[in-house]
Amino acid sequence: MKPTILTQKTVCAFLGLMMALTILWAAKAEAKVDQINEVIPMEYNKGFGEVKDNVIQEFELDLSDMKELPTITIINKFGEVVAEFYGDREEIKKKFKDSFDKGLFVTASGGHEFYLLR
Helix, strand or coil, X not given: CXXXXXXXXHHHHHHHHHHHHHHHHHHHHHHHHHHHHHCCCHHHCCCCCXXXXXXXXXXCCCCCCCCCXXXXXXXXXXXXXXXXXXXXXXXXXXXXXXXXXXXXXXXXXXXXXXXXXX
16 A cells, blocks of 8 residues: 555645635735725815805705694504694693593603503
């Protein structure tokens, strides 16, 4: 029996080394491409340092038709809005007492209260 270099162990080791070198080569090539993309030629960058006044235009927002936030919101178990109430909180609770008796207070955010409909 002659000793030989081509055993299963050496062939697998050689293939593993080749795969590792291929991965390193691909990573190095990808890093080189990223470095090239980061460089911007100076001739393309001219004129961006100054902001022209005529580019920025003034405008006014008309918020008069914007809907005001509800005082009390009633939601169902799926998070869908069932009812929104606007106005004084105490008057709403007096008028719709049965709805609030069925509901469960969840949270309040500022002047806005949320109730869960059971």
